[in-house]
Amino acid sequence: MLEEAYSCTVDDVLKHYNTNTETGLTKKQIESALKEYGYNGLFFLKIGILLELPPEENKPLWKLVLAWFEDSEDATTAFVEPVVIMLILIVNAIVGVWQTELTLVGVVGRGAPPRCEVASSIQACKKAGIRVIVITGDNKATAEAICRRIGLFEDKEDTCGKSFTGREFDDLSLDKKKDAVRNGKLFARVEPAHKSLIVQFLQQDGEVSAMTGDGVNDAPALKKAEIGIAMGSGTAVAKSASDMVLADDNFSTIVAAVEEGRAIYDNMKQFIRYLISSNIGEVVCIFLTAALGMPEALIPVQLLWVNLVTDGLPATALGFNPPDVDIMTKPPRKSKEPLISGWLFLRYMLIGIYVGCATVGAAAWWFMVYEGGPKVNYYQLTHHLQCQLEPSMFKGVNCSVFASPKPMTMALSVLVLIEMFNALNSLSENQSLLVMPPWHNMWLIAAICFSMALHFAILYINVLAALVFRILFIRRSYDSICIGFYSDDCQNIFQIAALNIAEWFAVLKISIPVLLLDETQKAIVRSTQRGHSPLYHIAIPMVMWCVYSAFLGFNPL
Missing domain, CATH: 1.20.1110.10 (Calcium-transporting ATPase, transmembrane domain)
Known part of the structure; x- marks a missing residue:
């Protein structure tokens, strides 16, 4: 649903970024803008609220109309044809109240909400001792914002030494690169060579790597990893380079597959x-x-x-x-x-x-x-x-x-x-x-x-x-x-x-200890794995042995 409509002229845009048509944006200004809009994962330019502009102020030709809308609780990307068409019609209707000769350049709703089940799947991976590393070509700040939303980073967690861009990764020495792969959770603005190198370093550390991807540039890393997983909606090149194809493009399916494999x-x-x-x-x-x-x-x-x-x-x-x-x-x-x-x-x-x-x-x-x-x-x-x-x-x-x-x-x-x-x-x-x-x-x-x-x-x-x-x-x-x-x-x-009843009871009495013996061994293993004292875990087997001792004195005849 359209919440607010904004309009601006070319001069408004240039003024907002403190530039002009001759000089354009500097590299520093571009990086600053990306950083500003990247941390919350939503690009939003507010210059003038269209509905509050008096008609007499709308003489210049409006070159850009931005619209922000919400789907459920998350911002939704507007680059879906039916949604875009609907928004254009709505904006045209609104704009037409004051300006009938408006040239509509575009409608933008920018946001990339993760699937609702991803956060729980990330937590399941953490409990299972599985490292999840995000490797993306997106902006670092935007990727960090998304990683916080899915629980890969805590809300106030310091990402220093855990988040790298491709250029930052290239500037590291070989040992520092290996340390970055050991401790890193996010690699942004990466190239295909970076993905393959990350997989290689993981393998050198004795890790079993599973790589997901959907594009042509993911193919080398998919081929190199122990388990290459292509998306069902991915390219034919990615699918042919992978070991398996994820038909539903759902990360939680991978977690379910890990559980089934362990079982x-x-x-x-x-x-x-x-x-x-x-x-x-x-x-x-x-x-x-x-x-x-x-x-x-x-x-x-x-x-x-x-x-x-x-x-x-x-x-x-x-x-x-x-x-x-x-x-x-x-x-x-x-x-x-x-x-x-x-x-x-x-x-x-x-x-x-x-x-x-x-x-x-x-x-x-x-x-x-x-x-x-x-x-x-x-x-x-x-x-x-x-x-x-x-x-x-x-x-x-x-x-x-x-x-x-x-x-x-x-x-x-x-x-x-x-x-x-x-x-x-x-x-x-x-x-x-x-x-x-x-x-x-x-x-x-x-x-x-x-x-x-x-x-x-x-x-x-x-x-x-x-x-x-x-x-x-x-x-x-x-x-x-x-x-x-x-x-x-x-x-x-x-x-x-x-055999008669007495003989069967003897058979039962002789056979039951195999259960108690294994229960005791299992309790000892659990106490070793979880760090509790053995007595804490063998309490139940001890009770079982006591009950069995009482059963030994039972005579059915």
């Missing part, structure tokens, strides 16, 4: 973490049983079942993990940082070692502790192959018990359940399950439920079928029906048997 990288790490820790556990299990001389806890077909069927679904579902709640508050990783650091590998090893020990421990629990088991001692368990050779050392022990499917079923069930819990651990690298609960990834919950359903199927479905068969044909009494696959009628290639 994909984290999910890849969690996928690897899940498989490595699980496989380490299986290796530890096989090695431990062989080293101790115990009966096999897992046979090859069981390991194949776990690796090819049970683990596959949760591992795939980890690809659908949502971004961490603090993903855009972490600093960028170094370009040479390994996918798995030493500390991360140590965490994988600790979880894997517990998985292996728990799997072997479940079988040992059934042999040595469980009331329904043989309750052999450690020597008898680790020297079971001598049962037939040294009967004196195995008094009261039936040697066939060492070939029972129950301990293998306990070991397999613990392995499967622990790996389901380990999949929950892999929802986030460092966030607690209380902050990112399992239902943030419903695909993972579905995968875990399906994997457990498959495990229950190989344990119980054939048993139920055998039970129905015997009831229908009354071939034997109910008491003689087998409860596992190891008997003549229910034998199965998995060599497992159905």
